[in-house]
Each structure stands twice: as C-alpha cells, then as structure tokens.
Amino acid sequence: MKKLKILYIFSTNIISGAENVTIDFIKTDKDNEYFVFSADIPELIVLLKECVKEENIFGSKWLRLQNVISSKGLNKIFNLCKKLISILIVRYKMKYLENTIKPDLIIGHNTHDSIFFYRSSTKKILQLYDYLIKGSHLYFMIKRSDKYIKKYIVDSIGLKNNVASNGVNPDKIEVISYCKNVRIEKPRNVKRTPVILWVGSFEDRKDPVEFFNILNLLIENKFKFNVNFVYRKTELSYFNQHFKLIDLFKNKIEFNVYENLNRVELDKVYDNSDILILTSKEDSFPTVILEAFSFGLPVISRDIDGVYDMLFPEKNGYIYKNISEVPDLVKKIISNYTNFSFEALNLVKNKYSPEEKLRKMKKVYENILSEV
Numbered sequence: 001m002k003k004l005k006i007l008y009i010f011s012t013n014i015i016s017g018a019e020n021v022t023i024d025f026i027k028t029d030k031d032n033e034y035f036v037f038s039a040d041i042p043e044l045i046v047l048l049k050e051c052v053k054e055e056n057i058f059g060s061k062w063l064r065l066q067n068v069i070s071s072k073g074l075n076k077i078f079n080l081c082k083k084l085i086s087i088l089i090v091r092y093k094m095k096y097l098e099n100t101i102k103p104d105l106i107i108g109h110n111t112h113d114s115i116f117f118y119r120s121s122t123k124k125i126l127q128l129y130d131y132l133i134k135g136s137h138l139y140f141m142i143k144r145s146d147k148y149i150k151k152y153i154v155d156s157i158g159l160k161n162n163v164a165s166n167g168v169n170p171d172k173i174e175v176i177s178y179c180k181n182v183r184i185e186k187p188r189n190v191k192r193t194p195v196i197l198w199v200g201s202f203e204d205r206k207d208p209v210e211f212f213n214i215l216n217l218l219i220e221n222k223f224k225f226n227v228n229f230v231y232r233k234t235e236l237s238y239f240n241q242h243f244k245l246i247d248l249f250k251n252k253i254e255f256n257v258y259e260n261l262n263r264v265e266l267d268k269v270y271d272n273s274d275i276l277i278l279t280s281k282e283d284s285f286p287t288v289i290l291e292a293f294s295f296g297l298p299v300i301s302r303d304i305d306g307v308y309d310m311l312f313p314e315k316n317g318y319i320y321k322n323i324s325e326v327p328d329l330v331k332k333i334i335s336n337y338t339n340f341s342f343e344a345l346n347l348v349k350n351k352y353s354p355e356e357k358l359r360k361m362k363k364v365y366e367n368i369l370s371e372v
Contacts, residue, residue, distance in 0.1 A: 003031060003032055003033060004031075004032040004033070004103075004104040004105060004365060004369075005032070005033050005035065005101055005102065005103040005104050005105075006032055006033070006034050006035070006103060006104065006105050006106075006107060006365075007034075007035045007036075007037065007097060007098070007101060007103040007105070007106045007107070007122075008022075008026075008034060008035070008036045008037070008038075008106075008107050008109055009036075009037050009038075009063070009094070009106065009107070009108050009109055009113045009116060010036060010037070010038035010039055010044065010048075010063065010109045010110075010113075011039055011063040011064070011090075011109070011110070011112050011113050011116070012039050012041070012044070012063070012064070012109075012110070012112075013039070013041075013064055014041075014201075014232055014234075015041065015043055015044050015047065015262075015263075016201075016287070017178075017286075017287025017288055017290075017291060018109070018110060018129060018178075018287060019044060019047070019109075020047070020263060020287070020291075021178040021179055021180055021287055021290070022109055022127070023047050023048065023050060023051050024179055024180060024181055024354050025179050025354050025357055025358065025361075026051040026052065027050065027051040027354070028179075028354035028355060028357075028358050029358050029361075031362075032365075033056070034051070034052050034056065035052070035056040035057075035058070035097070035101055035103065036048050036052050036056065036057050036058065037058045037060065037063070037090075037093065037094065037097060038057060038058070038059055038060070038063060039059070039060065039061075039063035039064045040059035040060055040061050040063070040064070041064070043262055045057060045059055047263060058093075058097065060089075060090065060093060062085075062086040062089045062090050062093075063086075063090060087115055087116060090116045091116055091118055094106075094116060094118070095118070095120070098120060098122055103122055104122070104123075104365075104369060105122065105123055105124070105125060105365060105368070105369070106122050106123070106124045106125070107124070107125045107126075107127065108124070108125070108126040108127060109127055110127060110128075110129055110130075111126070111127075111128050111129060111130045111138055111141070111142070112138075112141070113126065114126050114128075114141050114142060114144075114145035114148075114149065115141050115144075115145065117145045117148040117149065118148065119147075119148060123150045123368050123369065123371075124148055124149050124150055125149070125150060125151045125152075125153060125364070125368070126145070126149050126151075126152050126153070127152075127153045127154075128142075128152050128153065128154050128159070128163060129154075129155065129159075129284055129285070130284065131159065131162050131282065131284060132162055132163055132166040134166060139166060142163075142166070142168065143167065146167075146168060149172070150172070150368050150371070151172055151173075151174055151364055151368055152168065152172055152173045152174070153174055153176050153361075153364070154173055154174070154175055154176075154284070155175070155176070155177045155178055155284055155285035155306075156175065156177065156284050156285045156305070156306055156309050157175055157309070158284065158305040158306065158308075159175075159284040159285070159306075160173045160175050162284075174360075174364055176357055176360045176361060176364070177285060177309065177310075177351075177352060177357070178285060178287055178290055178352065178357075179290075179352050179353060179354040179356065179357035179358075180287075180290040180291060180293070180294045180348055180352055180353075180354070181294065181348075181353070181354060182294050182345050182348050182349055183267065183270070183271070183294045183295050184271075184294075184295055184296050184345070186296075187296055187338045187339075187341035187342040187345060188274070188295075188296040188297070188337070188338070188341040189337065189338060189341075190274050190334055190337040190338075191274055193224055193225060193226055194224075194225045194226070194274040194275060194330075194334060195225065195226045195227070195228055195272060195273045195274045195275075196215070196218075196225050196226070196227050196228070196273070196274070196275055196277055196330075197227075197228045197229075197230070197269070197270070197273035197274075197275065197276045197277070197292070197297065198211045198227070198228075198229050198230065198231075198276075198277055198279070199230040199231075199266075199269075199276070199288045199291075200230075200231060200232075200279075200280065200288065201231065201232045201233075201234040201235075202231040202232065202233055202234060202235070202238065202239050202242075202243065203234045203235040203238055203239075204235065204238050204281070205280060205281055205282065206279065206280050206281075207279045207280060207281050207302075208229075208231070208242065208279065209242055209245065210279040210302070210323065211229075211277060211279045212245050212246075212248075212249075213323055214277060214279070214323050214326050215227065215249060215253070217323060217324065217326060217327055218326070218327055218330065219252055219253070221327040223327065223330065225253060225330075226253060226254040226255070226256070227249070227253060227254070227255045227256065228256050228258070228269050228272065228273050229246070229255065229256065229257050229258065230258045230259075230261055230266065230269055231257075231258070231259055232259070232260055233259065233260075266291075267295075270291060270292065270294075270295040270297065271295055273292075273295075273297060274297065274337075275297060275298055275299070275300060275330065275333060276288060276289070276292035276297050276298075276299045276300070277299075277300050277301075277326070278299060278300070278301040278302060278307070279302050280302060280304060281302070281304065282304055282305075282306070283304060283306040283307075284305070284306045285306045285309065285310075286301070286306055286307065289301065289307065289310055289311060290310070290348060290352055292344070293310070293316065293344040293345065293347055293348045293352075294345075294348050296341040296342075296344050296345045297341070297344060298316055298317045298333045298337070298340035298341060298344055299311055299316065299317035299318075299344070300317055300318050300319075300320060300326060300329050300330065300333070301317065301318075301319050301320070302319075302320060303319050303320065303321045307319060310347060310351075310352070312343070312347075315340070315343040316340055316343040316344040316347055317333070317340065317344070318332070318333070
C-alpha cells in the first residue's frame with residue numbers, strides 16, 4: 001500500500017486521555033504522513049509535535065469547542081452565533097487544506113468533529129467516543145454528517161450497538177479500541193501505605209463525590225492509605241458545590257490534589273500510585289483504565305458498560321455495584337497485588353498496544369480507499 005497523507009481534525013477545549021492515546025497511535029505509524037488541523041491549545045500543539053512534523057500542524061482558535069448547551073440567555077445566543085461562525089471558518093480552512101495537502105483520508109478525532117465535515121472527494125473517518133441519545137445535539141450532529149462519513153471507529157461493542165440503534169448502518173462501524181504503550185516493564189509491588197488514585201474532570205458524570213464517599217468507607221474500616229486526586233475544572237457550579245468536600249480529609253489522610261497536569265506530570269502521579277478507582281456514571285471506554293494498566297496499576301471501577309472489555313475481576317481489578325463492596329475489593333487487591341499488576345500490564349501488551357491498533361486501522365484505510 002502506498003504512503004498515505006492523512007489529515008486529522010482535533011476540536012477540543014482540553015487535553016484528555018483521548019488526545020493522548022491518539023498521539024501514541026500516530027507515533028507508531030511510520031508508514032504514512034500525518035497532518036493535523038487542531039485547536040490552538042499550546043499544550044496540545046507541544047504534544048502533537050512529538051509525532052507530526054511542525055510544518056504539518058495547523059492551529060486555530062475556531063476549533064476550541066463552544067459551550068452552547070449549558071449556557072443561558074444572551075450568553076447562549078452569543079455562544080451559538082460564535083459556534084456557527086466557527087463552523088463556517090473551520091470548513092473554509094479545511095477546504096483550503098484539502099486542496100493544498102490533497103490528503104487521501106480525513107479523520108475526525110472525536111464526535112464533535114463531524115460538524116465540520118462536508119461533501120468532497122476525500123473519504124472521511126470519524127472516531128466516535130460518545131453514546132448517542134435520541135434528540136441530543138450529538139444525535140443530530142451525526143444524523144447530519146452521516147452521509148459524508150465512510151467509517152466510524154468506536155472503542156467498544158456497547159458503543160457500536162448504541163450508534164447502530166440510532167440509525168447508523170452497522171456495516172459502517174468498526175470496533176477498534178484505544179491503544180497505550182506499557183510504561184513499566186515489570187509488575188509493581190504495593191507501597192507500605194497504598195496510594196489510591198482518582199483521575200478525571202470534576203463534573204457530575206465522573207462523580208468525584210462517589211469517590212469521596214468511598215474514602216470515608218475506607219477510613220471507617222480502619223484502612224491506612226494516601227490519596228492522589230487529579231482533576232480538571234469543567235462544570236463550575238458543580239465544582240463550587242462539591243470541591244470543598246476535600247477539606248474533610250485533610251486531617252485524616254495524606255490527600256494530594258493536582259489540577260490540569262500535563263502529560264509528564266500525570267505520568268509521575270500514575271507511577272506514584274497503587275490503585276485507580278473509577279467512579280464515572282457512564283463512559284464507553286474509560287482511557288484512565290488503560291493509562292493505569294500501562295503503569296501496572298489494578299483498577300476498581302463502578303459497574304458501567306464501558307469497562308467490561310478490559311476489566312476482569314480477580315485478574316486486573318474489580319467492578320463494584322455498591323460502594324459498600326469497595327473496602328473488601330481493596331483488601332483483595334493488596335493481598336495479591338503483584339499478580340494483579342502483572343495482569344494489568346499483560347492486557348495492554350497483548351490487546352491494546354499501538355501496534356495492534358495500527359494493524360486494524362491500516363486494514364480500514366485499505367478497505368475504504370479500495371471502494372469505488
């Protein structure tokens with residue numbers, strides 16, 4: 001297969017696990033040339049330079065997502081107008097890049113990028129990470145863009161079923177999960193005082209309050225432990241209402257709080273932790289689990305659809321239905337920690353390596369480009 005020119009679209013406000021794993025994937029592909037049209041977030045541009053030539057990166061403030069849904073009144077009207085203007089400007093710039101670069105494929109990095117797609121001769125792929133709810137803005141976004149999209153890449157069978165149930169042809173949907181390089185070679189040993197880790201946006205969907213309730217249970221059960229708490233501030237009203245709960249733990253345990261860490265800083269926190277606890281209410285495929293596994297950390301997760309493809313009880317972690325179960329699950333992991341750590345690393349090496357994702361993606365590229 002000839003060397004391809006692939007144009008990636010990155011619209012985002014923050015750098016999340018999704019951005020990190022895509023960058024790991026692009027780094028692995030030495031056979032094709034990548035171009036990126038990205039939100040002009042300085043930290044994101046720095047990361048992109050690790051895997052894409054600087055002259056192939058095109059930053060734009062118009063690819064920063066506008067928060068239209070949660071805003072109100074005049075602010076909502078202003079944001080809506082700004083969003084419409086950004087769509088027009090981004091499409092104009094994309095057409096210019098398409099005519100200049102002449103890419104073989106255009107890939108939308110996440111669900112929102114579909115809004116920038118338009119009719120052209122270049123075949124398009126969309127990486128879709130979000131569950132669709134009939135009547136939601138994402139639902140209508142996909143409805144409008146579906147005719148321009150040759151393939152959807154989703155990260156789990158559950159998400160494929162969800163997208164198909166919302167009117168997308170199942171034959172257009174490929175399940176290709178996130179990828180991650182292992183960051184340590186050997187299984188870990190647990191620290192004398194275990195460090196419990198939480199990573200996520202401080203918002204209702206990630207439910208940090210559930211994590212605080214779990215910590216209270218561990219304290220009540222006389223566990224000795226420390227905490228690493230990594231967050232991004234996204235929902236301001238929710239943050240203002242609940243962040244103060246952290247103060248309740250200050251005189252009880254060592255509680256380390258980190259905000260808006262870059263990739264290097266976050267890796268250091270993973271490496272200085274022992275168990276990740278995931279409390280999200282929904283997630284099609286939580287990247288934090290793969291990130292934890294890549295450092296050999298076992299995971300305890302809330303019972304949500306997205307974790308069943310990679311979290312296997314008694315092997316690399318546990319899934320809880322009620323927080324009352326968590327203290328016993330922590331105890332089980334600590335008592336057999338090195339084996340749990342071994343299984344976590346093994347899963348990443350054998351199933352979620354960038355090389356495995358690249359093999360599958362190349363097949364998708366080949367199939368799409370062979371279509372008349």
